[in-house]
Amino acid sequence: MHECPVCEAEVPISEDPLEGELLECEECGMELEILALDPVTLGEAPDAEEDWGE
Amino acid sequence: MGRGRPERSGTVIRVAIAGGSGYAGGELLRLLLAHPDAEVAQVTSERFAGKFVHRTHPNLRGLTRLKYVPLGELSSCDLLFSCLPHGASARHIDLFLANAERVIDLGADFRLGDVGEYERFYGEPHPRPGLLGRFVYGIPELNRDALRSTSLVACAGCNATVSILALRPLFLEQVAKSAVIEVKVGSSEAGNRASEASHHPERSGAMRSYKPTGHRHLAEIRAVLNGRDAVQAGAAVAITAGGAAAGSEARTPAPLPHIHFSATAVEMVRGILATCHVFLREDLDEKDLWRIYRRAYADEPFVRIVKERTGIHRYPDPKLLAGSNYCDIGFERDPHARRVVVMAAIDNLMKGAAGQAVQAFNIMHGLPERRGLEFPGLHPA
Numbered sequence: 001m002h003e004c005p006v007c008e009a010e011v012p013i014s015e016d017p018l019e020g021e022l023l024e025c026e027e028c029g030m031e032l033e034i035l036a037l038d039p040v041t042l043g044e045a046p047d048a049e050e051d052w053g054e
Numbered sequence: 055m056g057r058g059r060p061e062r063s064g065t066v067i068r069v070a071i072a073g074g075s076g077y078a079g080g081e082l083l084r085l086l087l088a089h090p091d092a093e094v095a096q097v098t099s100e101r102f103a104g105k106f107v108h109r110t111h112p113n114l115r116g117l118t119r120l121k122y123v124p125l126g127e128l129s130s131c132d133l134l135f136s137c138l139p140h141g142a143s144a145r146h147i148d149l150f151l152a153n154a155e156r157v158i159d160l161g162a163d164f165r166l167g168d169v170g171e172y173e174r175f176y177g178e179p180h181p182r183p184g185l186l187g188r189f190v191y192g193i194p195e196l197n198r199d200a201l202r203s204t205s206l207v208a209c210a211g212c213n214a215t216v217s218i219l220a221l222r223p224l225f226l227e228q229v230a231k232s233a234v235i236e237v238k239v240g241s242s243e244a245g246n247r248a249s250e251a252s253h254h255p256e257r258s259g260a261m262r263s264y265k266p267t268g269h270r271h272l273a274e275i276r277a278v279l280n281g282r283d284a285v286q287a288g289a290a291v292a293i294t295a296g297g298a299a300a301g302s303e304a305r306t307p308a309p310l311p312h313i314h315f316s317a318t319a320v321e322m323v324r325g326i327l328a329t330c331h332v333f334l335r336e337d338l339d340e341k342d343l344w345r346i347y348r349r350a351y352a353d354e355p356f357v358r359i360v361k362e363r364t365g366i367h368r369y370p371d372p373k374l375l376a377g378s379n380y381c382d383i384g385f386e387r388d389p390h391a392r393r394v395v396v397m398a399a400i401d402n403l404m405k406g407a408a409g410q411a412v413q414a415f416n417i418m419h420g421l422p423e424r425r426g427l428e429f430p431g432l433h434p435a
Contacts, residue, residue, distance in 0.1 A: 007344045007361075028344075029362030 005042055006030045013040060067419060068095045070131040072150065073138035075099035075122065077242050078160050080111035081408035082135055087117050089412065089426035091419065094118070098125045110246075128153050133418075135411055136161060139245075144181040156205040156418060158411050164189035164208035165274055175273040192414045194423070195219060195354055196278065201417040209414065212406025213237050213317060214274035216328045219357060219381045220398035223350035224332055225279045225311065232312040234331040235275070240322035240372070243402050262319040272315040280310045324403055325372025330396040340387050343394060347383065355423050356405065356413065360384045370399035377401060378431035379409035401431075 001010040009027035013034070021034045022045055033045040069086060071079055074097035086092045097107055099122040107122060108115040125146065128134075134154035136143045140162040143150075150157050163180075166172045167187050172180045180186065189208040190200045193215060201207065210218065217235045224230045241257055251257065251264075338346075344359075351357040361384040362368045370382035383398045400406050409427055416423050 006340070006363075008341055009344075009348075027359065029365060031364070 002040055002042055004028060004030060004032065005044060011042065065091070066093045067091055067133060067415075068093050068131045069415075070094070070096040070098070070128060070134045070154065072098045072125060072128070072134060072136045072146065073142065074107065075102050075110045076137055076246050077403055078407040079137040080107075080114070081403040082137060082160070082411060083107060083111060083118075083120075084114060085408055085412045085426050087114065091421055091425065092415070094120060095131050096120075096123055096128060098123055098128060100124055125149070130154070132156065133158065133415065135159075135415075140176065141178075141181065144185070147182060147185060156207075158192065158207040158209060158414055158418075159189070160209045160407055160411055162211060162270065164206070165191060165210065165214075166277065168277070171273050171277070175268075175270045191274075191278070192410055193218060193278075194410070194413050194417055195351070195357060196222070198417060201414050202420070204418065207411075207414050207418070209407065209411050211271040211274055212243060212326060212400070212402035213239070213269065213315070213328070214271040214278075215406050215410060216326050216381060216398045216400045217271070217275045217315065217330065218278050219400075220328050220330050220383055220396045221275075221279055221313075221332065223346045224334075224394070224396070225281075226350065227346050229334050229336060229338060229346070230311045231333045231335045233279075233314070233333070235313070235315045235328055236330075237315070237317050237326050237328045238320045238322070239317055240325045240402060241319065242323050243326070244319075257319075259321055260319060261321070263316065264319050265317040267314075267316065269315050269317050272313070275315060276313050279313060322372065324376045324401050326400055326402050326406060327370065327372050328396075328398045330398070332394050332396060334392045334394060337392055338387065338394070343385050343387060347385065351383070356409075356427070357381050357383060361386070369397045372399040372401065373435055374433055375399055375401045375404070375431050376435055377404060377429050379404045379413060379427040379429075380431070381405050 002013050004011050004025040007028035009025055011025055017034050017040055019034055019037055023032045025032060031045040032042045035041045035043045069092050071082055073079055074083055086094050097120055102110055102122045103124040105122055107120045130153045133156040134150050136159045138161055143159045143161045144163040169180050169183045189206040190197050190204040192207040192209040221233055347359050356379050358380055360370045360382040369384040381400045385394050385396045387394045412426055413423055416425050
């Protein structure tokens with residue numbers, strides 16, 4: 001279990017997490033990203049950005 | 055015997071409803087007819103005596119063949135729910151106690167413990183002041199332990215319930231300096247008696263400030279949140295006179311916060327949305343607020359924290375709660391002021407009346423608290 005950086009709720013992580021993996025906090029609904037694996041670090045996922053077709 | 059009768063799970067508790075023809079009575083009947091441990095033996099109404107209950111509650115057609123009886127024909131039962139208007143329960147309390155071992159009053163007569171406060175807010179002397187203090191104030195989140203052992207319950211007012219649940223965590227932690235509560239309420243809160251104000255051309259589309267100050271429920275809200283002894287079984291409300299939670303870490307008692315309350319009638323049949331502006335003694339960040347609310351409600355079966363940054367359902371909305379016993383609570387800290395806005399929503403006829411009463415009924419009888427109250431509401435509604 002890891003802690004949501006927004007509301008501090010427990011967020012379950014899979015046994016084989018991937019860097020960049022997206023998760024959702026069940027309590028506050030925040031979309032989270034696994035920023036690092038050792039140790040596992042969660043951050044707020046960036047909003048989807050427009051790539052202007054590039 | 056009507057259709058859809060639930061399977062009984064054990065000893066049946068025989069109940070009666072006094073004053074069952076109103077909206078709260080109808081909602082209570084709907085819940086109790088489906089409750090596996092309750093059997094509704096009698097429902098009273100003077101106006102509709104001799105008529106089937108589905109005459110006033112058409113959603114119950116085919117579920118029961120009960121007919122209304124006058125109050126004078128009340129016979130013995132295990133528990134009596136009173137849905138009579140304020141003043142009437144107190145006048146008939148001896149009849150109730152002669153016929154029932156336990157009484158749950160959905161009205162206002164026994165909520166306040168202070169005779170002076172009752173007179174100030176209700177404009178008349180209390181008809182049975184000697185009974186004040188014997189009823190447990192019926193919000194389970196406050197008085198669960200006391201409900202387990204009492205035979206007398208005074209359910210809280212609907213606006214008081216939503217306001218108290220919204221603000222109590224902040225008051226328990228003594229972080230609130232003052233609070234301004236504004237509730238938007240549906241038309242069912244005014245009951246089922248027609249009036250000029252409820253006439254369709256007048257009421258439809260209205261956004262009517264009907265009680266900017268001096269609402270009766272303010273007496274309950276202040277009594278509970280400020281921990282005065284004005285609430286029934288005040289000792290059961292685990293707040294000391296200083297406002298701190300009994301048994302919590304000792305803190306210097308802070309001055310009692312000012313609490314203000316206004317009510318606005320809006321275009322809605324069921325539901326209350328309370329928007330509470332809380333001015334804080336100290337700066338708190340959002341994580342502090344999450345901790346405070348999680349500490350208060352993490353284990354509560356009918357209180358949910360609703361606070362999301364995205365999506366269309368970010369904060370509580372009474373529309374989603376129609377028919378359910380939930381109280382949804384959300385909050386947002388003002389980044390530019392020492393203020394937090396707390397939003398809370400309930401169905402006034404459920405968590406604010408009949409649902410709260412059935413929750414108390416379950417606790418009093420040692421039943422699972424959610425029994426008969428599992429309906430989650432409708433979406434879309």
